[in-house]
Amino acid sequence: MRPLHILQLYLEEMNTYGDQGNLLVLSVRARRHGLVPVVHHHGPGGELPDEVDVVLGGGGPDAAQVEVQRDIVRIGDRLRALVDAGVPMLAVCGTYQMFGNGYRTGAGVEVDGIGIFDADTAAPAHGERLIGNVAVETTFAGTVYGFENHSGRTVLGAGQEPFGVVVRGKGNNGRDGLEGARTRNAFGTYLHGPVLPTNPAFADHLLALALARTGETLAAGDVDDALADEVRRGAARRVRR
Numbered sequence: 001m002r003p004l005h006i007l008q009l010y011l012e013e014m015n016t017y018g019d020q021g022n023l024l025v026l027s028v029r030a031r032r033h034g035l036v037p038v039v040h041h042h043g044p045g046g047e048l049p050d051e052v053d054v055v056l057g058g059g060g061p062d063a064a065q066v067e068v069q070r071d072i073v074r075i076g077d078r079l080r081a082l083v084d085a086g087v088p089m090l091a092v093c094g095t096y097q098m099f100g101n102g103y104r105t106g107a108g109v110e111v112d113g114i115g116i117f118d119a120d121t122a123a124p125a126h127g128e129r130l131i132g133n134v135a136v137e138t139t140f141a142g143t144v145y146g147f148e149n150h151s152g153r154t155v156l157g158a159g160q161e162p163f164g165v166v167v168r169g170k171g172n173n174g175r176d177g178l179e180g181a182r183t184r185n186a187f188g189t190y191l192h193g194p195v196l197p198t199n200p201a202f203a204d205h206l207l208a209l210a211l212a213r214t215g216e217t218l219a220a221g222d223v224d225d226a227l228a229d230e231v232r233r234g235a236a237r238r239v240r241r
């Protein structure tokens with residue numbers, strides 16, 4: 001049986017709106033596609049595993065980002081090397097911001113980033129948060145639905161590919177119609193929900209990318225999307241309101 005090594009970053013600190021659901025869904029779907037998920041939890045000060053097939057990181061309040069920033073900078077070289085090697089990653093909200101060039105909080109605190117995405121984030125001192133249901137058109141998983149709640153406004157560098165184009169919601173900054181960022185197989189997005197249970201095509205895309213590195217393909221497997229389809233119909237209704 002093929003193991004799938006999932007590296008989950010900072011679950012204790014960064015797990016807004018049940019982003020842990022991404023880990024659960026990726027693990028369950030991996031199993032249903034005939035893989036054996038092996039979950040490696042990484043917290044501040046920890047050692048990274050030798051084998052990594054997929055990396056996950058969730059959202060978190062500013063204080064949690066400040067708490068983990070030294071560690072994420074410490075492991076930055078390894079994470080960038082994994083991106084270069086084509087390892088798929090999902091970085092949500094607070095982790096997405098730290099996978100960029102950095103984040104200045106509304107209180108003026110500078111949170112370091114590791115530059116996987118050419119993306120700069122800053123929160124206005126007294127600005128409103130960008131909150132609500134979101135639909136994003138992507139090239140790899142069709143329409144992706146989720147929920148955003150962030151104070152940071154992210155602006156992508158000129159050559160930086162986005163995660164997708166906003167159909168409904170605010171996205172990176174509420175101005176340029178872009179959502180998230182993508183570098184090779186690393187995906188950054190503001191979408192909670194959590195995002196993978198609502199968007200199984202995206203979950204399977206991450207699994208397929210992980211296997212493609214060794215020339216393998218994702219087996220059709222024993223997957224039942226009835227529940228996810230129902231959730232997606234609800235999400236589609238909510239963004240139309």
Ligand code: GLN
Nearest residue numbers: 059060062093094151152
């Ligand atoms: N603290 C960050 C912000 O408010 C990220 C929030 C989140 O991860 N939900 O922009």
